Amino acid sequence: MLTDTYAKEVRLFGLGSLFINRYLEAFEDKYQTMRRLRGKQAFSLVSWEILGALGNALAFCWIVLQARGGRLTPGNVLLFIQSLTYVQQNLTQLFGEVFSLQEALIYMERLFKFLDSKPNLAIIVLAQPVSRPIRLGIRFNAVSFAYPDGRVALEKVSFTLQAGETVALVGENGAGKTTLIKLLARFYDPTEGEILVDDTNLKNLDLDRWRQQISVVFQDFCRYCLTVGENIAIGNLETLNKPEALQLAAKKAGIADKINRLDHKYDTLLGKQFDGTELSGGEWQKVAISRSEALRDRQGFYSPATIANTHFRRTNGSFRSS
Ligand SMILES: Nc1ncnc2c1ncn2[C@@H]1O[C@H](COP(=O)(O)OP(=O)(O)OP(=O)(O)O)[C@@H](O)[C@H]1O
Ligand SMILES: [Mg+2]
Structure with a gap:
């Protein structure tokens, strides 16, 4: 909401307070959740700290008693005290690491899900070359397509584009025109039916070569900050x-x-x-x-x-x- 893309509408429609309030609501919600979590963490941290301090106190008492009984030399006392400090530092670090690990584990499920994800375009090892120029044309044969969320965008669409032909595809909003172009550029494969380029299934063509042959000016084309x-x-x-x-x-x-x-x-x-x-x-x-x-x-x-x-x-x- 802070970039120049939004500035015009935010000002024109007076959206500033609406979005600030939404932001504050979202912030408050997240903040409360964080507070609860941090509270729980602080409680267990403090418990461990108290337990550690008690352990330390006991060990110090033992050292003092031993020293008073003449069973420890001054050198030994120094050695024990230094060792205790060292053990305490390392334990604190260990608990810190355990907490970070706990936090990292929250994201592990997502990582494994990502690593397990299968490519949604079948990769053809022996892909066929793309004919240049196209001789016969492009044929959509009873092509149906549903987006990954299950929304059906095209249902049994069939037509032929002759080589060299100029075609305007006109239709209502949401009719599936852009989807059709996306299938043609093979961003997705049809759920049913086939797209034939000079009688070769688009799936069997060398994808890089095919994309080199296609150009699309999308509705939301990119404006690069280049020359x-x-x-x-x-x-x-x-x-x-x-x-x-x-x-x-x-x-x-x-x-x-x-x-x-x-x-x-x-x-x-x-x-x-x-x-x-x-x-x-x-x-x-x-x-x-x-x-x-x-x-x-x-x-x-x-x-x-x-x-x-x-x-x-x-x-x-x-x-x-x-
Ligand atoms: N990425 C997507 N995920 C899920 N559904 C989508 C996605 N893109 C489009 N759709 C749905 O698919 C249908 C067809 O959309 P498409 O963009 O192809 O329409 P269009 O004919 O290009 O419309 P317009 O004239 O408005 O550009 C719409 O109902 C839309 O909601
Ligand atoms: Mg469109």
Whole structure:
């Protein structure tokens, strides 16, 4: 709530006191739990300390009695006292370690659960190469998908995208468009059905190669606090030191003129985090779109580069992304 992303709405909707109160409630709740825990810990610590002190006192009494009876030399007395101090220090340290271990054990279950987790994408050792360019197209064959929480997002979806075809997928909010793109980029595998690329199941393709062929501008695309050039090259790192490729990508995405007006052009640092230049929302979108253009340039053909969820709105006779 403290970052600039929230600042506008927090001020506009007067959310300050709402969130401060929520924070205080949460703090109070956690604080009380901590207090109870610390109280219990302090009680057992004090009990041990008292027991230790009693043990010490007994040992000292024994030493004094022995010394008075002439059964211990001054050297022996010194030795016993030093040993006692040493034993006491080590016992305190030991109890401290036991308490830390107890705290660490709370998290062990999570650690083992994490270590036991299975990858949710099957790894194919002898993965098949990805055809470049795609010859036949991409086919969704009765694809169903449920998110790990059980929510069904797609149910028996079938369609074919011909090679080289441009397709707009339009649907209501929550219809499953982004999910479909995520399946295409193989962030998940379908729960049922199959996705075929040139008649090869997507699961059997070399995943890295396949991802290199795909570009997506997500609804919540990332704004990297890097230079403009680097922000574009993120779509295809091979273009990082190729100004012509970056310029072409920017031109195709309609942002080249703006970049040329920036102080250091493609070397201008973006974002406020490191005192860079801030772009408008639409300009950032165009930078994100130019990432997919950077990918197209490498391939020299139109791959299934997908611009997901960039809604276009008509304004004054021209189309603007919104
Ligand atoms: N990570 C997730 N975990 C669980 N459920 C999800 C997740 N992402 C999306 N969903 C659910 O899956 C359904 C489809 O979501 P999806 O994002 O694909 O919709 P969409 O068509 O892209 O919608 P929009 O037009 O609003 O972007 C929604 O009902 C949503 O609640
Ligand atoms: Mg979406």
